[in-house]
Amino acid sequence: xxxxxYNGGSVIAMAGKDCVAIASDLRLGNQMLSISSNFxxxxxxxxxxxxxxxxLATDVTTLRERFRLRVNMYTIKEEREIEPEAFTHLVxxxxxxxxxxxxxxxxVVAGISxxxxxxxxxxxxxxxxxxxxxFAKDFVVSGTASxxxxxxxxxxxxxxxxxxxxxxxxxxxxxxxxxxxxxxGWGAVVHVITKDQVxxxxxxxxxx
Amino acid sequence: METSxxxxxxxxxxxxxxxxxxxxxxxxxNDEDKIKTVSPHLLMTYSGEPGDTVQFAEYIERxxxxxxxxxxxxxxxxxxxxxxxxxxxxxxxxxxPYSVNLLLGGYDTSLSEPKLYWIDYLGTVTEVPFxxxxxxxxxxxxxxxxxxDPEAPLEEGLETLKKCIQEVSKRLIVSPERYKVKxxxxxxxxDIDL
Numbered sequence: 001x002x003x004x005x006y007n008g009g010s011v012i013a014m015a016g017k018d019c020v021a022i023a024s025d026l027r028l029g030n031q032m033l034s035i036s037s038n039f040x041x042x043x044x045x046x047x048x049x050x051x052x053x054x055x056l057a058t059d060v061t062t063l064r065e066r067f068r069l070r071v072n073m074y075t076i077k078e079e080r081e082i083e084p085e086a087f088t089h090l091v092x093x094x095x096x097x098x099x100x101x102x103x104x105x106x107x108v109v110a111g112i113s114x115x116x117x118x119x120x121x122x123x124x125x126x127x128x129x130x131x132x133x134x135f136a137k138d139f140v141v142s143g144t145a146s147x148x149x150x151x152x153x154x155x156x157x158x159x160x161x162x163x164x165x166x167x168x169x170x171x172x173x174x175x176x177x178x179x180x181x182x183x184x185g186w187g188a189v190v191h192v193i194t195k196d197q198v199x200x201x202x203x204x205x206x207x208x
Numbered sequence: 209m210e211t212s213x214x215x216x217x218x219x220x221x222x223x224x225x226x227x228x229x230x231x232x233x234x235x236x237x238n239d240e241d242k243i244k245t246v247s248p249h250l251l252m253t254y255s256g257e258p259g260d261t262v263q264f265a266e267y268i269e270r271x272x273x274x275x276x277x278x279x280x281x282x283x284x285x286x287x288x289x290x291x292x293x294x295x296x297x298x299x300x301x302x303x304x305p306y307s308v309n310l311l312l313g314g315y316d317t318s319l320s321e322p323k324l325y326w327i328d329y330l331g332t333v334t335e336v337p338f339x340x341x342x343x344x345x346x347x348x349x350x351x352x353x354x355x356x357d358p359e360a361p362l363e364e365g366l367e368t369l370k371k372c373i374q375e376v377s378k379r380l381i382v383s384p385e386r387y388k389v390k391x392x393x394x395x396x397x398x399d400i401d402l
Binding site: 007028030033034035036038039056058061 | 293296300301331335
């Protein structure tokens, strides 16, 4: 029994053309027993950054509260909104502070970052439970269905997808991967982040 | 074995817990009330490690009371669940964590809505339409998947609850014989005899 798989749940993020998407299932379980089909593990950080927190459910709530505090402190001190790169390092250092007694969460960050020339760039990253960052330009996966998500995403993802195509790709990837994982599923939620809006949709998933 | 469950209906939450107090294989008592009224519109069932349960429940009860004395208003169910969760989550990473599982049923007088939270000893909290703890949960949750209706009137909710109790008595080897049932709605908390 691994503590990382105790509650179940998975998160995936994908980059598109001037947009990113982050999606997660909604199951909360105690090993094989499902408790809730509406457990959110993806949260907004700013208008342009979302974070997904798959892993031990108690730490999902603890870390969400902790990141909210730290981002608020950053915003007040710096008098500006945090950028996805800086936020990812904030996540990483928060987790590494607990190197020898970690939070059992491997986060996924998705956001739109600003380039020095005034343009925008999609940003996705994931870390392990002690904060080792994995920057990716295609997709990142995490959670109990991560091995399945890798396989489906590898087959479906292609570069420069628009918001609607990216939504379709990430949704199909997530739904098909969690159907092969006993610990994930029971509903899904997708956020597509573009330059000026975030589209959130709940997916109708298999409930078995 | 210890079993507790709760379900939401139209404007109410029904909360039930068995009344046995056991030590090893011996039943020491069969009229133990394991549902605490922690504020005027909030009920909490507690189960888990004997000793921890009563200690933690009283700690919660007194702190929520202190909040109400200081601020006139009691904490609403959502706020109370957050505070209780934090107490458990901090305790989890301490030298002697409380091992207490809770169901928190309340009526939010501002939203005029019943609320139910499933809380375990790790500090996991989730809002649910129905919930259970203990060995009974393996039978009761699937039963409530079939029969639970969030818009059901009180009589129908109590019927569902009776089905749950019957199922546990029928299928669980060491099933409890008696249950304490309490209801919270807009008028506050009251006991129910099944």
